[in-house]
Amino acid sequence: MDVITHFDEIFLKGKNQLMFIRCLADNLDELFPKAAIQRVEGGFVILNLEDDDLERLSKIPGIAKLAPCQVIGNSMDEIKKCLSGMEFDKSVREFRITASRSYKKYPINSDNINRELGGLLIDKYGWKVNLTRPELNIYIDISKDKAVVYINPQEGASGLPIGSAGKVMCLVSGGIDSPVAAYQMMRRGAEVVFVHFQNQTQVTDEVSLKIIDLTKTLAQYQSSIKLFIAPFAECQRQVVMKIPADYRMIITRRLMFRIAEKLSKKENCQALITGDSLGQVASQTLENLTAIYDSVDMLKLAPLIGMNKSEIMKLARKLGTLDISNRPYEDCCSLFVAKHPQTKSKLQDVLELEKQLDLSTLDNLEIISYNISMIKQD
Ligand code: ATP
Ligand code: MG
Numbered sequence: 244m245d246v247i248t249h250f251d252e253i254f255l256k257g258k259n260q261l262m263f264i265r266c267l268a269d270n271l272d273e274l275f276p277k278a279a280i281q282r283v284e285g286g287f288v289i290l291n292l293e294d295d296d297l298e299r300l301s302k303i304p305g306i307a308k309l310a311p312c313q314v315i316g317n318s319m320d321e322i323k324k325c326l327s328g329m330e331f332d333k334s335v336r337e338f339r340i341t342a343s344r345s346y347k348k349y350p351i352n353s354d355n356i357n358r359e360l361g362g363l364l365i366d367k368y369g370w371k372v373n374l375t376r377p378e379l380n381i382y383i384d385i386s387k388d389k390a391v392v393y394i395n396p397q398e399g400a401s402g403l404p405i406g407s408a409g410k411v412m413c414l415v416s417g418g419i420d421s422p423v424a425a426y427q428m429m430r431r432g433a434e435v436v437f438v439h440f441q442n443q444t445q446v447t448d449e450v451s452l453k454i455i456d457l458t459k460t461l462a463q464y465q466s467s468i469k470l471f472i473a474p475f476a477e478c479q480r481q482v483v484m485k486i487p488a489d490y491r492m493i494i495t496r497r498l499m500f501r502i503a504e505k506l507s508k509k510e511n512c513q514a515l516i517t518g519d520s521l522g523q524v525a526s527q528t529l530e531n532l533t534a535i536y537d538s539v540d541m542l543k544l545a546p547l548i549g550m551n552k553s554e555i556m557k558l559a560r561k562l563g564t565l566d567i568s569n570r571p572y573e574d575c576c577s578l579f580v581a582k583h584p585q586t587k588s589k590l591q592d593v594l595e596l597e598k599q600l601d602l603s604t605l606d607n608l609e610i611i612s613y614n615i616s617m618i619k620q621d
Pocket of ligand 2: 416
């Protein structure tokens with residue numbers, strides 16, 4: 244299958260255009276190694292895709308619109324032949340043709356192309372023209388050496404191509420939110436590295452597999468993903484022993500941030516990403532977020548902070564992470580959550596409690612790293 248993709252307009256403005264376009268082309272090259280990419284006005288034509296690639300392509304950051312297309316010669320005869328051979332939905336009554344010429348020396352102007360081709364279809368099917376809300380919009384993009392024909396393009400993910408905005412590290416739990424948060428950052432052009440904190444006393448393989456499956460699913464959009472799994476049992480043991488139950492969650496999350504910050508420096512990541520959404524769980528009140536986010540100086544971003552759970556779940560379903568996130572397993576935090584966790588923690592109290600901990604354990608963790616890739620192989 245061949246598909247036309249149009250760039251999101253935002254990055255077509257300004258001097259960095261070429262960088263963005265190159266970045267998107269490189270991403271597509273890696274994600275669809277068997278496809279061939281051709282530059283056309285405002286986008287790419289991607290040749291030789293598999294049928295199920297269309298769905299995946301609709302989630303690749305940087306693409307605003309896409310549609311299966313036919314690439315043909317640009318003579319009117321060839322375009323007419325192409326239209327006559329196309330099959331249309333039987334229910335169609337109203338249509339329009341939207342021709343555009345990037346090759347301005349083409350002998351017929353767009354209006355006349357629309358009229359001539361429109362007339363052909365009216366004669367053949369008896370349809371009516373509807374310029375504002377057509378059921379069927381047939382696009383014909385004419386360039387110097389070819390014409391691309393497609394109908395009713397669908398919305399893409401839009402945003403910026405992954406890698407164009409730098410690198411960040413996402414703290415990924417086995418829950419629904421953090422994988423979606425990672426994708427939201429990808430959609431704004433960030434390359435995402437993942438870190439998961441694991442209590443090895445749990446059923447370790449099951450947990451690792453879940454996190455690996457989540458990252459693999461996201462590797463459909465960012466072709467290769469680095470995942471760190473950090474052992475967390477010793478940190479938790481200390482927290483359980485030395486911190487009162489209602490403050491454990493907050494202090495645990497502060498320790499996660501500290502480890503993630505160290506890793507980020509090594510990986511050249513510029514921000515830490517979480518799946519926090521305001522008020523969703525006890526650790527996500529403004530007071531608690533203040534106490535948690537104070538733990539490191541590095542930039543922390545929570546792209547889901549203003550989203551409702553239902554919106555997050557909808558996106559998770561679309562990305563393919565929801566079913567994996569829903570697999571039962573105990574997140575390391577849920578093992579020692581207090582019945583009534585602190586919802587209005589005070590930073591002063593947190594700092595005081597934290598003095599009980601030996602933070603040097605954070606320096607000697609044996610962190611495992613994986614390179615996750617989803618590139619289809621034969
Ligand atoms: P999620 O659905 O992403 O698990 P949540 O609503 O369950 O989020 P919390 O469990 O309080 O909320 O976690 C808030 C955020 O802290 C997560 O979105 C994630 O970024 C980070 N986090 C929590 N547990 C872990 C973990 N074990 N490893 C890495 N990050 C974690
Ligand atoms: Mg969680």
